[in-house]
Amino acid sequence: MDLQRRAPRPAAACHGGGAPGATLSVRWVPYDRGYGTTFGRPEVEAFRLRLADEPLAEDDPLPAIARGIEALDTAAARRVDLQLTREEGPGDLVMGINGVPSWEAEPLVAAVGETAVWIIENTMEFDHPFHLHGFFFQVLGADGQPVRPLAWKDTVNVPVDGAARFAVRYDNRPGMWMFHCHILDHADAGMMGMLQVVR
Numbered sequence: 583m584d585l586q587r588r589a590p591r592p593a594a595a596c597h598g599g600g601a602p603g604a605t606l607s608v609r610w611v612p613y614d615r616g617y618g619t620t621f622g623r624p625e626v627e628a629f630r631l632r633l634a635d636e637p638l639a640e641d642d643p644l645p646a647i648a649r650g651i652e653a654l655d656t657a658a659a660r661r662v663d664l665q666l667t668r669e670e671g672p673g674d675l676v677m678g679i680n681g682v683p684s685w686e687a688e689p690l691v692a693a694v695g696e697t698a699v700w701i702i703e704n705t706m707e708f709d710h711p712f713h714l715h716g717f718f719f720q721v722l723g724a725d726g727q728p729v730r731p732l733a734w735k736d737t738v739n740v741p742v743d744g745a746a747r748f749a750v751r752y753d754n755r756p757g758m759w760m761f762h763c764h765i766l767d768h769a770d771a772g773m774m775g776m777l778q779v780v781r
């Protein structure tokens with residue numbers, strides 16, 4: 583596959599398959615994250631890919647999975663309750679966590695080796711993809727049981743008027759770790775915080 587920087591072929595040359603020599607269109611597609619985010623924003627072609635005009639490559643078979651994932655034991659987990667909030671005030675939109683924007687928030691404090699269950703409620707009319715730095719986590723269902731198949735994640739979507747839950751173990755990485763909405767304009771607006779993990 584080679585990326586062409588020259589002027590793209592006319593659209594009539596594009597088709598949906600991955601046949602040798604084909605030109606594929608890569609488009610920005612609006613995603614409705616609430617609050618009019620798709621209004622007046624049609625799809626945009628970002629760039630085109632021209633596939634090499636050569637026989638299809640044969641992939642090696644995937645290896646057998648040799649590593650299992652165990653569900654974290656949450657029986658003694660510390661509970662962390664967060665609400666994703668919109669702050670009142672004049673001027674620019676201000677967002678926060680538990681009613682305070684990031685620049686006024688105190689860090690959460692936890693100990694190396696601890697396991698925690700985070701419950702994140704969304705009180706707003708936007709989805710918020712919630713992202714934690716430094717540690718992978720296991721998403722839990724509303725019943726507190728891990729979502730199957732088990733997977734390590736660093737981001738989970740918190741739907742409008744909904745909640746997300748995850749279990750995380752603070753393994754041996756003390757320090758200051760950021761968590762924030764991964765819509766970066768929301769993080770900039772204050773939907774961000776710090777987790778201080780101490781020995």
Ligand SMILES: [Cu+2]
Nearest residue numbers: 710763765768
């Ligand atoms: Cu957000």
